[in-house]
Amino acid sequence: MELHEFTLKQQLDGLRNSTFSSVELTQNYLKRIKSKDPSINSYITVTEELALKQAEDADDRYSKGKALTLDGIPIAHKDIFCTEDVLTTCGSKMLSNFKAPYSSTVVSKLFDQGVVMLGKTNMDEFAMGSSNETSFFGEVKNPWNLDYVPGGSSGGSAACVSARLASAATATDTGGSIRQPAALCGLTGIKPTYGRVSRYGMIAFASSLDQGGVLARTAEDAAILLANMSGHDPKDSTSLNIEVPDYPKEISNDISGLKIGLPKEFFEQEMPDYVRKSTEEAIEVYKDLGAEIEEISFPNIDLSLPVYYVLAPAECSANLSRYDGVRYGFRCEEPKNLEDLYMRTRSEGFGAEVKRRILIGTYALSAGYYDAYYLKAQKCRRLIANDFTEAFKSVDVILSPTTPGTSFKAGDKKNDPIDMYLQDIFTIPANLAGLPGISFPCGSYNGLPLGLQLVGNSLEEGKLLSAAHHFQEVTNWHKESPEL
Numbered sequence: 001m002e003l004h005e006f007t008l009k010q011q012l013d014g015l016r017n018s019t020f021s022s023v024e025l026t027q028n029y030l031k032r033i034k035s036k037d038p039s040i041n042s043y044i045t046v047t048e049e050l051a052l053k054q055a056e057d058a059d060d061r062y063s064k065g066k067a068l069t070l071d072g073i074p075i076a077h078k079d080i081f082c083t084e085d086v087l088t089t090c091g092s093k094m095l096s097n098f099k100a101p102y103s104s105t106v107v108s109k110l111f112d113q114g115v116v117m118l119g120k121t122n123m124d125e126f127a128m129g130s131s132n133e134t135s136f137f138g139e140v141k142n143p144w145n146l147d148y149v150p151g152g153s154s155g156g157s158a159a160c161v162s163a164r165l166a167s168a169a170t171a172t173d174t175g176g177s178i179r180q181p182a183a184l185c186g187l188t189g190i191k192p193t194y195g196r197v198s199r200y201g202m203i204a205f206a207s208s209l210d211q212g213g214v215l216a217r218t219a220e221d222a223a224i225l226l227a228n229m230s231g232h233d234p235k236d237s238t239s240l241n242i243e244v245p246d247y248p249k250e251i252s253n254d255i256s257g258l259k260i261g262l263p264k265e266f267f268e269q270e271m272p273d274y275v276r277k278s279t280e281e282a283i284e285v286y287k288d289l290g291a292e293i294e295e296i297s298f299p300n301i302d303l304s305l306p307v308y309y310v311l312a313p314a315e316c317s318a319n320l321s322r323y324d325g326v327r328y329g330f331r332c333e334e335p336k337n338l339e340d341l342y343m344r345t346r347s348e349g350f351g352a353e354v355k356r357r358i359l360i361g362t363y364a365l366s367a368g369y370y371d372a373y374y375l376k377a378q379k380c381r382r383l384i385a386n387d388f389t390e391a392f393k394s395v396d397v398i399l400s401p402t403t404p405g406t407s408f409k410a411g412d413k414k415n416d417p418i419d420m421y422l423q424d425i426f427t428i429p430a431n432l433a434g435l436p437g438i439s440f441p442c443g444s445y446n447g448l449p450l451g452l453q454l455v456g457n458s459l460e461e462g463k464l465l466s467a468a469h470h471f472q473e474v475t476n477w478h479k480e481s482p483e484l
């Protein structure tokens with residue numbers, strides 16, 4: 001087997017047993033990136049020199065018996081996480097020249113455990129999108145079929161792990177951007193509870209919804225990485241000051257008797273037969289594993305999309321007001337005066353989808369409409385959160401498809417924002433309620449992967465990871481990889 005074919009866990013074992021070195025592993029990925037990524041476009045920046053230096057340092061620590069928890073494992077970071085002295089673009093022209101002066105907590109924590117950074121991954125501009133077609137740095141292709149999208153906004157992270165151009169990758173999820181690309185690229189992706197992973201140095205889109213997480217090949221790999229990214233951070237006031245469980249250990253927890261809820265309103269949504277069929281097959285797998293299935297009701301699901309598309313743009317319009325051409329990032333040429341500087345910097349620096357969101361958000365927050373839109377949306381958000389509270393009185397996890405279908409052809413939904421927004425119909429409710437969600441492969445259709453989603457109660461990432469891990473012990477969907 002070639003080194004990139006091993007899972008992160010197997011690579012860690014190999015490094016610990018000196019079967020191969022981190023330099024060999026890192027070089028293998030760098031070589032693959034050079035030959036395969038030009039047709040996929042999953043990386044915006046490849047940090048070759050830094051990666052090799054970090055790999056050498058890791059090997060040095062192994063030889064001295066002083067290895068760190070994740071020493072020498074090469075991963076990629078979504079280009080939304082600030083990395084000191086390394087370009088951090090958020091997929092936008094606005095930050096196309098921005099070298100972050102500091103590293104985000106997620107990146108620092110992983111560096112502290114010896115992780116090697118291969119580079120920064122492509123993404124939808126400011127994480128707004130479901131297809132990775134809105135990046136200033138070009139579209140990302142789905143490694144399973146280059147005519148199809150990898151999903152978004154963490155499309156670069158998903159495509160690079162799926163194409164075996166990194167062992168795993170960091171990602172963020174505001175309305176589905178970890179779980180949806182995980183589903184479309186055949187990966188395991190987990191969005192933890194809001195506040196579990198620090199948002200310090202993670203460029204803001206919609207602060208009350210954004211959460212960092214992981215895209216990996218298996219639930220086991222996701223557990224290993226998540227355990228090392230999570231934890232309290234005094235630099236993020238919404239970070240939870242609660243001990244992080246030992247996720248890699250928790251994945252083995254018994255799941256017999258696990259109560260799985262099927263929200264009947266989710267299954268009433270329009271979806272092709274193949275999605276229904278693979279979800280039903282997955283339910284059978286869980287029954288065989290000893291889980292108990294129960295129908296539950298989620299009466300307010302229809303509010304999720306409209307609520308999200310008021311709140312996320314409202315928060316984004318406030319967050320993105322900082323890009324004014326004055327302090328950092330892109331600045332228009334030869335501004336005539338201050339107003340001209342603001343106007344042209346923002347109209348030239350932002351792409352169409354970002355502008356659409358800023359306009360919607362500014363409108364929803366404006367004096368005359370605040371009560372009618374923003375306040376109303378906040379109240380509806382509470383109703384959706386209440387649906388979850390009610391459901392978790394009788395079940396442990398909530399099961400549904402991750403997306404209403406497999407990946408779609410690039411260009412197919414680009415000019416129909418509503419159709420694009422529907423991609424997140426099953427994922428958005430968890431963000432609105434701040435709950436953890438996981439997606440993992442459960443089938444395929446026409447050679448493209450499909451994902452299954454489980455949403456858990458607050459801080460129950462361990463339960464989700466163990467449910468996914470047990471599924472992966474008896475199925476092979478997660479072992480399939482695209483031919484490149």
Ligand code: GLN
Pocket residue numbers: 127128129130152153172173174175176177178205312424
């Ligand atoms: N697709 C959703 C959006 O465009 C979610 C994005 C995300 O989770 N970052 O807003």
